[in-house]
Amino acid sequence: MFGALALSLAQLGDPRILRVLGKSLLVTLALFAALGIALWWGMEGLLARSAWHDELASAATLVLIALAFWFLFRAVAVLAVGLFADDVVAAVEAKHYPAALASARAISFHRALVMGLRSGARFIAINLLLVPVYAVLLITGIGTAALFFAVNGWLLGRDLGDMVAARHMDDAAMRAWRRTNRAQRFLLGLAATGLFVVPLLNILAPVLGAAMATHLFHRGRQ
Numbered sequence: 351m352f353g354a355l356a357l358s359l360a361q362l363g364d365p366r367i368l369r370v371l372g373k374s375l376l377v378t379l380a381l382f383a384a385l386g387i388a389l390w391w392g393m394e395g396l397l398a399r400s401a402w403h404d405e406l407a408s409a410a411t412l413v414l415i416a417l418a419f420w421f422l423f424r425a426v427a428v429l430a431v432g433l434f435a436d437d438v439v440a441a442v443e444a445k446h447y448p449a450a451l452a453s454a455r456a457i458s459f460h461r462a463l464v465m466g467l468r469s470g471a472r473f474i475a476i477n478l479l480l481v482p483v484y485a486v487l488l489i490t491g492i493g494t495a496a497l498f499f500a501v502n503g504w505l506l507g508r509d510l511g512d513m514v515a516a517r518h519m520d521d522a523a524m525r526a527w528r529r530t531n532r533a534q535r536f537l538l539g540l541a542a543t544g545l546f547v548v549p550l551l552n553i554l555a556p557v558l559g560a561a562m563a564t565h566l567f568h569r570g571r572q
Contacts, residue, residue: 354569355541357446358561362554366441370434371557377430378423424502424546425470428509431556432466433459435513438557442564450568454517465516469509476501499543506546507539510563518567531570538566 361367431438436457443450457465480501487493508528515524528535541562545555 354538354562354565355558357565358442358558361442361445361561362557364441364445366437367557367561370431370437371554373434374427374431374556375553377433378426381426381430423552424506424543425473427546427552427556428473428506428559429466429470431560432469432509432513433462435556435560436462436517438560439514439517439564442561443568446565447568450518457513457516461516465509465512469505472509473502473505476505499540502543502546503536503539505539506542506559507535507537510538510542510559511535511567513560514563514567534566534570538563 362371440451440454440456443454480497483497484494487497511528511531512524515527519527538559542555542559545558546552
């Protein structure tokens with residue numbers, strides 16, 4: 351895992367990966383901007399009868415955007431980078447695993463979008479279902495964080511692994527492949543989840559995660 355992270359960090363300067371990072375950041379910012387506008391309009395409507403409706407709507411929107419950013423950043427970031435993850439995987443394969451390019455199939459935009467939407471939906475649904483458990487575990491001091499890392503490590507390990515496997519396997523082969531490397535993908539997901547909670551590094555987390563997943567996928571096959 352540390353070797354995969356080191357190789358991924360070393361390749362961050364690759365122009366192909368920098369382009370993906372730039373495009374994914376623009377998509378992420380655009381989605382949050384759209385969310386902010388929608389929330390502001392909604393608050394304006396709810397508070398229209400208040401004498402301070404503009405000020406209250408702005409304050410409520412800022413609070414909701416901050417909460418949404420904290421909760422949804424991982425889902426939105428993975429969706430955004432998932433649209434272009436094929437370029438990251440291809441760049442890593444071209445540099446470190448050129449023989450794999452012969453059997454690789456480019457992932458269509460439609461398939462990448464569907465995979466990204468499923469990933470985001472799983473993250474939101476499962477974490478919302480676990481909110482009561484997170485709340486109860488707050489009394490333990492570390493239980494909430496431990497469960498958050500475990501659940502999201504599992505989710506993120508699956509999503510990142512699929513971004514790579516989809517280039518080389520059909521759906522049936524991917525399902526069989528997932529059963530052979532649960533522990534490896536879980537460790538990948540834990541590492542990526544850790545990157546997501548570190549300021550500044552969380553911006554790079556989706557791209558680094560996709561690159562790390564590429565190394566682990568091909569090393570596992572070898």
